[in-house]
Amino acid sequence: MPPTPTSTEIAAGIQAWIRCESPSSSPEGIAAMAAMVEQHARAAGLAAQASSLGDATGPLLHISNRAAGDARAGILILAHLDTVHPIGTLRQNACRIEGDRLYGPGGYDMKGGIYLALTALGQLSAPGSTALPVDFLLSPDEETGSYHSRAAIERYARQARYALVCEPARADGGKCVTARKGTGLLRLKVQGRPAHAGVQHEQGRSAIREMAHQVLALEAMTDYARGITVSVGTIQGGAVSNTVPSQCEAMVDFRVPDMQAAEDILAKMRALKPVGPDVTLDIDVELNRPPMVRTDAVAGLLARARTWAAEAGFALEEAPMTGGGSDANFTAVLGIPTLDGLGVDGDGAHSLHEYLLVSTLALRLRFWNLLLKHLN
DSSP: OOOOOOHHHHHHHHHHHHTSOOBTTOHHHHHHHHHHHHHHHHHTTOEEEEEOOOTTSOOEEEEEOOOTTOOOOEEEEEEEOOBSOOTTGGGTSOOEEETTEEEOTTIIIIIHHHHHHHHHHHTTOSTTSSSSOEEEEEESOGGGTOTTTHHHHHHHHTTEEEEEEOOOOBTTTTBBBSOBOEEEEEEEEEEOBOEETTTSGGGOBOHHHHHHHHHHHHHTTOBTTTTBEEEEEEEEEOSOTTEEOOEEEEEEEEEESSHHHHHHHHHHHHTOOOSSTTOEEEEEEEEEEOOBOOOHHHHHHHHHHHHHHHHHTSOOOBOOOBSOOOTHHHHHHTTOOEEBOOSOOEEOTTSTTOEEEGGGHHHHHHHHHHHHHHOO
16 A cells, blocks of 8 residues: 555645636536546556536546456445536635645535545555445536436445545534435426506516515425425516516525425425416426435444544544535435545635645545445
């Protein structure tokens, strides 16, 4: 096994990846990022293969240490190559080290986590170095819902015994994630009737007025006691101020802690009815990511992971359920024991002050090495 790199050496490798901007909207940037990761994997003796998911997104990258003919259910590592930051964000949040902080767009979420997991797997590339075979799947579109990559994620998950996710550790002490809310989206369109706002106002049926009623009904579905949130995020309607608006559209985000809550919210949204006369509603609602529920099997996996974290030199704490979704939601709902938030320690995901903590990198690399080596 090659010598374990220092935190400073790990940080240098991550910096090169941060400088390769790979927003979800840039298939070319994601492809460039995938090529860098693939090169790193092959240099470590791992098998790596990129595959196209179409022109609208970047490639899917699969890396593995499986020996030929080894078809055992193993460990699935999940990560994403895309970031939320548009090309040019490096000019606002330059890749740099200040004190213990390595700044740069996408470093914390989640290029640092990819680098740790891949480096650890590279140290275990020789046949028999891990108790179970390891498949590492990197998607190009997690930040936009994993619509292109979900089928592949689920296909690999059905062949896995465990799933480990490289999303960043929680900012409040580097905690891992064992439960995530499910995420959903409602697209609501209202069709009214146009009329001159001054001459024939009474003949019009305002789509915006109707949408106002629907917004209040939707927001009232929030139930903090049950962990349900509904948020009307965007509204677009009308054309000119002197016409009664005949069309209005809203995009609505909702988060649910379990499948029962999901079913309740979906039923309520599908049952929405017009309040005013002569207007119609077009309701398109889906649960994009099912809830990641903490099970006994997850608790058992966490207990084992904690022993290896302690051996690596830090305490692996558990975060409370988070409202943000990830690809862990897809593996968890299939019954695969899943640990998330195993990436780098830091803060500022999706912001212009995103950073990771350099001093923690060697410890977390050691943890990944122990986890992959001994988990069975």
